[in-house]
Amino acid sequence: MPYPGRIVADKIDFKKTLDAYSAPRGAFRVVxxxxxxxxxxxxxxxxxSSSEYADALAALYPVAYRLKFASKAxxxxxxxxxxxxxxxxDDMRAFTTARDKTRWHWTMMLMIPDWIGTEMVDATTDLVGHGDPxxxxxxxxxxxLSEGTSVQTLHIGPFDDEGAVLERMHDEFIPANGLRMSGTHHEVYxxxxxxxAPHRMRTLLRQPVTRA
Structure with a gap:
């Protein structure tokens, strides 16, 4: 329940309101x-297979949901x-063609709205830590994250089928449009x-770029 006297606005769904979450299937878009x-x-x-990956998600989601409920209140x-x-x-072929996942590095993320400050994040993290974190x-x-100009597309299907899409993005579309890769490969799930089911998975694939 909201605090007495507080008016709760309509719930914001950033997937629908942020243009950066929009991408075509089967084509590339510069955003x-x-x-x-x-x-x-x-x-x-x-x-x-990494327990490190599972632990990362087990840490991120409780904080993200507590922040959402605090903001709602x-x-x-x-x-x-x-x-x-x-x-x-270190060698991007391990990501695009060889798909050697043991050599991958990653940063997992959940976006937080602009109005949520550092103090609220710190307080929420402390609260989560009182349980079984x-x-x-x-x-x-x-x-x-400052990405600026980026190329992106919507991939539908298993994660392991992304390699061919990324090859086309990196080796064909980006250079053909006078661009070059300038940042880290980014995925939105x-x-x-x-x-x-794997064949129905919807994943936004993004690559930051600059003018060549």
């Missing part, structure tokens, strides 16, 4: 991505944004892997 703030945790290794409700990830390897809880940091 301008504004700076965004995230709860973030770094890690390394295969997300399918203060009169501003929103849908917790989708999970996002930055992915890279993930071992990585206190590795959470607030990160501002619109589907819940626990509930959606």
């Amino acid at each position: 301008e991505v504004p700076d965004r703030r995230y709860l973030a945790i770094d890690g390394h290794g295969d997300p399918n 203060d009169g501003r409700d929103y849908v917790v944004p989708p999970l996002e990830g930055l992915w890279w390897a 993930s071992a990585q809880l206190h590795e959470i940091r607030i990160e501002t 619109f589907s819940d892997v626990r509930r959606v």
